Structure formats: structure tokens, C-alpha cells
Amino acid sequence: xxxxxxxxxxxxxxxxxxxxxxxxxxxxxxxxxxxxxxxxxxxxxxxxxxxxxxxxxxxxxxxxxxxxxxxxxxxxxxxxxxxxxxxxxxxxxxxxxxxxxxxxxxxxxxxxxxxxxxxxxxxxxxxxxxxxxxxxxxxxxxxxxxxxxxxxxxxxxxxxxxxxxxxxxxxxxxxxxxxxxxxxxxxxxxxxxxxxxxxxxxxxx
Numbered sequence: 001x002x003x004x005x006x007x008x009x010x011x012x013x014x015x016x017x018x019x020x021x022x023x024x025x026x027x028x029x030x031x032x033x034x035x036x037x038x039x040x041x042x043x044x045x046x047x048x049x050x051x052x053x054x055x056x057x058x059x060x061x062x063x064x065x066x067x068x069x070x071x072x073x074x075x076x077x078x079x080x081x082x083x084x085x086x087x088x089x090x091x092x093x094x095x096x097x098x099x100x101x102x103x104x105x106x107x108x109x110x111x112x113x114x115x116x117x118x119x120x121x122x123x124x125x126x127x128x129x130x131x132x133x134x135x136x137x138x139x140x141x142x143x144x145x146x147x148x149x150x151x152x153x154x155x156x157x158x159x160x161x162x163x164x165x166x167x168x169x170x171x172x173x174x175x176x177x178x179x180x181x182x183x184x185x186x187x188x189x190x191x192x193x194x195x196x197x198x199x200x201x202x203x204x205x
Contacts, residue, residue, distance in 0.1 A: 007173035014170050016063065016137035020051040023141045027107050030154050043107075050094045051087075058086050071169040075179060077130050084122040091115040106151050113196035120191045133182045135188025138167055143196035165205065 024047045028040045052120055062068040062082060070076050074083060075144060095111055117136050124131050149156040176182045180188070 003176060006175040010173040010175065011073065011179070014134060014138055014166065016073075017052055017055055018134045019137040019141065020048055020111070021047055023144060024107060026145075026159075027081060029111075030148060030156065031152050034152070046094065046098055050090045050098075051140050054090055055083065061082065064088030071151065071181065077125060077128065077146060080125050081122075084118060084125060088115070088118050088122055091118060104194060106144065106148045109147070109199050110140070111144070111197065113199040114140055116195035116199070117191050120195070121197055124187075125133075129187070130180070130184050131191055132171075132184045134170055134174055135167075135180075135185050136192040138170055139164075139192030140196050142167070143193055143200065147200055 021044075024044055028035065028044065032040065059074075060067065066132065067082065068079050070079050074080055091111065091114065095108070095115055099108055099111075102164075110136070117140055120132060121131055121136065146161055146162055147155055148154065149160070151199065170183050174185060175182070
């Protein structure tokens with residue numbers, strides 16, 4: 001089935017574990033004239049380690065100890081507790097220790113909003129409410145892209161439009177594969193966007 005294959009490809013390409021790194025790369029691509037190359041490479045490496053390599057290592061370790069039975073998607077609600085907690089811990093270390101004295105850039109605000117999104121996801125597990133993490137991760141980049149466009153006077157109309165399209169495709173894929181219900185996707189939209197907006201509106205951190 002072509003649609004089933006398409007849904008699987010989209011779900012893996014836009015997996016939450018890749019989104020922070022993609023967002024960081026796009027941010028530095030559009031703002032590279034404001035940063036030194038060494039700083040951008042070092043920050044990209046930090047994000048790679050804390051949001052991609054360590055979470056994947058944890059997933060493989062939990063799989064080897066048979067703590068997780070799910071695939072990389074981790075659809076089982078109870079099995080999400082440890083990965084969510086570990087992601088929260090790593091994001092907290094990145095924000096409040098590694099980047100403690102860094103400048104208040106749009107990238108840092110994005111990761112703060114992302115941190116609070118994951119906090120809501122973690123609490124949601126204990127409330128027995130499943131939320132689409134795919135939707136949370138990707139939609140969280142929408143306010144980030146718009147804010148970057150405004151802050152650095154960049155015209156990112158096509159990029160923002162493409163992001164809307166990707167969000168639509170991802171939601172379609174997740175619903176088609178029956179990985180989530182309509183409610184779980186809607187909650188994903190809210191949990192992805194709202195913390196980003198609030199972090200910018202109140203200039204948190």
C-alpha cells in the first residue's frame with residue numbers, strides 16, 4: 001500500500017528525535033552572519049549529543065534490557081515514561097547548565113519552549129493522556145521560524161509555508177497509520193505551539 005509506505009517514511013523522517021537538530025541547523029543557516037563558525041559548530045555538536053545521540057543510546061539500552069518493546073515510535077503510553085524523563089533531563093542540562101551563560105537568542109527560547117512541551121508530555125503520561133509527540137515537535141518549530149524571521153529581518157515566507165505543508169502531511173500520516181486519534185493530534189498542536197508562544201510573549205528566561 002503506497003499510502004501506508006508514505007505514512008511510515010514521513011513518520012521516520014520527521015521523528016521527534018531529529019527535529020531539534022534540524023531546527024538548530026536551519027536557524028544557523030539563516031543567521032550565520034551573526035555568529036562565528038566555531039560557535040555554530042560547537043552548538044550544533046552540543047544539540048546533536050543531547051537531543052539525538054544520547055536519546056538513541058538510551059532507547060537501544062532500554063530495548064536490550066527489554067524495558068521497551070515498542071519500535072522507535074514508542075506508541076505504548078506507559079513505555080514513554082523513562083524516555084520522556086530522560087529527554088527532560090537532557091534538555092534541562094543543555095538549557096540550565098551548558099547554556100547557562102549564553103546569550104538569549106531565539107534558539108535558546110525555542111529549546112526552553114521545547115523543554116516545557118516535554119514537561120507537559122511527561123505529565124500527560126501520568127494523567128493517562130496520550131499526545132502526539134511528532135506533532136508537538138514539528139509544530140513547535142513554527143513559532144520559532146516566524147520569530148527568527150522577525151528578529152533577524154529574514155524573509156522566510158516560503159520556508160514557513162513549507163513547514164505548514166509538512167505539518168499537514170505529518171498529521172495525515174499519523175492519523176492514517178492509526179498511531180493517534182484526532183484528539184491526540186489536536187493536543188499535540190496545542191502542546192507544541194503554546195509553550196513556544198508563551199516563552200516569547202513573556203520573554204521567559
